[in-house]
Amino acid sequence: MISILRSMWLTFLHVFHKTETVEYPEVKPYLAPRYRGRIVLTRDEEKNERCVACYLCAAACPVDCIALQAAEGENGRRYPEFFRINFSRCIFCGFCEEACPTYAIQLIPDFEMAEYDRQNMVYEKQHLLISGEGKYHGYNFYKNAGVDMGVKGKGEGHNEEKPVDLKELLP
């Protein structure tokens, strides 16, 4: 009897406590920027695709839900001809982001991806590609790599000497 009354009293006291329930979806929860949610493909500061189709995200993916095909654009610049993520398989582990050498693939704080039809969980490149740089600003792979794919010439990159003059005879 006493325990019942005690329980009722304690329950009654909760009326004056701060509510913990968030009125989702009317109120959105705060998610840290490093939250691992929906995957996007970003662009560099010149609005070009950052992805160079190196296949490292696909190789790192433990559920093998990323498939892509490399193609070559102007000046041999690599880009993905198609880039497909099957989110119905994705476990949001973030390995793809860790593997990405160009900051192209990023996981963002968005988890609202529910669908009635599982087929709609398959995202193609046009669904993944955003227009900004995402979480990491100011990095352009082609300015740091030793290749000339139309972004900078040979020897113009970060910490590079001018191309060797083969006719030079000086020791």
Added chain:
Amino acid sequence: MSLEVNMVKIRIDGKYFEAKPEKNLLETCLSIGIDIPHFCFHPALGSVGACRLCAVKKFRDKDDTKGRIVMSCMEPVTEGLMISVEDPEVKAFRTSVLESLMTNHPHDCPVCDEGGECHLQDMTVMTGHNYRRYDFPKRTYNNQELGPFINHEMNRCIQCYRCVRFYRDYAGGKDLNVFASRNHVYFGRHEDGTLENEFSGNLVEVCPTGVFTDKTLKKHFTRKWDLTNAPSVCVHCSVGCNTIVSERYGSIRRIMSRYNGAVNGYFICDRGRFGYEFLNDEKRIKSVQIRSKKADSLQIIENEQLFTSLNNSELNSKKIVGIGSPRASLESNFALMSLVGKENFYHGISEREYSLTKTISGFFQHSGALIASLKQIEKADAILVLGEDLTNTAPMIALAIRQAARNVPNQEAKKKGIQLWNDAPVRELAQDSKSPVFIATLFKDSLDDVAEVTFHSSSEDIANLGFDIVSGLNNITTDSKTGKKDHQELAGKIAQILKNAKNPLIISGISSGDKAILHAAINIVTSLESVGSGVMMSMVLPDCNSMGLALLPGKSFQDLFILEESHRIDALIVLENDLYRRADEESVNKLFEKCDRVVVLDQLMNKTTQKADILLPAATFAESEGTIVNNEGRAQRFYKAVGNKTQVQESWRWIGELISNRDNNQTDKWNLLDDITESMAIELPLFSKLRKYSPDADFRMLNMKMPRQTIRYSGRTAINANISVSEAKLPQDPDSPLAFSMEGQNENPPSSMVPFYWTPGWNSVQAMYNYLDELDGRMKGGDPGLRLFEQSTGSKRDSLEYNNQKSEVRKNELKIVPVYQIFGSEELSAVSPSIIERIHEPFVFLNPKDSEFFHLSDEESVILEILNIKLNVKVKIENSIVPGQAGLSVNLPGMPYVDIPGTGKFHKL
């Protein structure tokens, strides 16, 4: 083998091993399975000690605890040698060497095509260099445009010199070299331009970094770990090099060489490597097509409709004809023979090719002569090439001869105590000295630079030279066929050298189309055998399965042309063969007119498929399983790399279904590949061993099929997600013990079915070391392939008749001989875009004297008339072709069939 060699005992890190003293320490360790990082050493190229990476510690004796650092690739193996690979000091040394090699390496692995199968990546991981300390500017280079096959990215170079050593020293190329000095050395051409050597594609595998990469792969790039691979056999010439064919998303991405110690070793030619693009061509036939009336166009139908529309009486008819093909597998040809019956089976090759091939196959079958494999060619100490332009008809044989030319100087080096792996001093000692190689051809060949004597003359003279050599060998001096003193002297010299050699080799073939040359070559072999020489022979045939087809009963299909007008054929079945490439247009047209129904099985649309009433999509080597027999009579099996279910299927399976349908059998005649090899073994005793040479379809390792994919194969749950998010069942392959999967055991597969090379720590092609008994030796479990012809001694043979007749050439006419081209003369590879860039326009080689006589200048277009066929060709002035004889490029795309050698005349445009 091991019994003959004195083995020595060496100690590596406290463990004792037996080793061969003629090998160097690095080879020995790699053969044992001890990983020593290295760059510049390649088993085919030997050691030069350039990269300093393969350092190990060597101890003087048991009491020596300090030891000293030596380069294992430059260290001979001696009795009691004591070394340490794991010593901390030497490990640190290797790491620091790698660190300095990496100081200038660009930060571009993500866009480098070598990434994932890179020797440099492997070595970096193996040495443990994982943090970049050097923070100063990197040296950069400009790249060169090296043609349709090879991409150049010079920044990635680590200066190991493997490329020039392969290209110049091994393959005899002239246009790749090293330029500049000190830390500026540059590997490339003197200016932008196509790499001319026929083996340039091997740079892709030889280069340990991404400096030279496959340009055709670049267009549809896929990482090694994502490819579905299958062991295959090259179909672009008769040598039968082993290859690995790789697929992704349903299309073929590249061809790599697959090691076979008896055949191609580490390398393949550019036609084999880059000819694969025809597989993805839009001319591919992918569906069953049918026309109900001759006037209609072809309509695509379903498989089931095919059997209702095919009239069974046609297939049951006695007037049915099957035409086989030298580029279809043994199984497919056999299936067709079973369908139409032996008496109605015709070999789909020209009369000339038929009789010459039969001469060779007959000789091989009954003579017991020693037929040289490519590896044995490399061991020959005197070589005579009679009338075959090897670089263009069998490039890998030319490469093997290039190595054989070093045998005599190598013996000299051995006498001087220089080990053969010690590449620099061996070459320094040899200078320009070579083994005796004699090349008698109709015109120059890029192999000529290794020849002691080249003899460019008319086909009659070449045959006569051959017969004079026979006379010389038999010590008959009176009966000279050439009638020219200098020719006779040369013949005598060659005869003497061949007689004195331990393992002389006679190479000929049928590309010259001359029976006399072939007979001369065979007679030389017979004569040499009778004097007790260990003579070897090798004969070049035109197509990948020419030998296999020749071993089946059948007639030349030109016999069909002489049937009388009234003779009708109820059904003509053409197997993977463009008849317009085998006989002249008029005769083939007439043949088709005689047929009520034409069934064609093929892979690419061509003139013959346009005549088909029923067109069946035949699988290529990449989509099917089967066996082909190479020029030495080695039966080799290829496996499919594409598993997607389409209407395309193996020709033997199509024909099997036709047979079951005809006989109203509920079950297919041949369910599996094993069933048809079984039938073949029963019917043709020659092929009785075929069934056992490669594992059955139910062979399992650890109760599982063997994987075609690497363990890191990616995208399984996304590849087909655009079609349906529900994952489909994996493609099945009931015919072989290989699965379209990454699951299963891939360690030590049977040597005939290595789908890809990978062992822990070795992602690059160098992983192949772990599949070999010893470097440069046999594969574990023996080299793949089944030799159909046994060598036997003591069988007595009569020599073939002298049948050399001078062909009559009228005034204003020339004798026209065929000129084969490595790029273009082979039907399938000539469809590949990269090969097309290397194909010449149809041309005619003309001696300057003849060009003066006919008032023709170099590069002039002219009409050449041969047997009423007019060809538009370009004149090429060529000094090496004799006056009175002209060489016409043959089988180039768009050229009609011409029956040459023959006579022809020019008409000015």
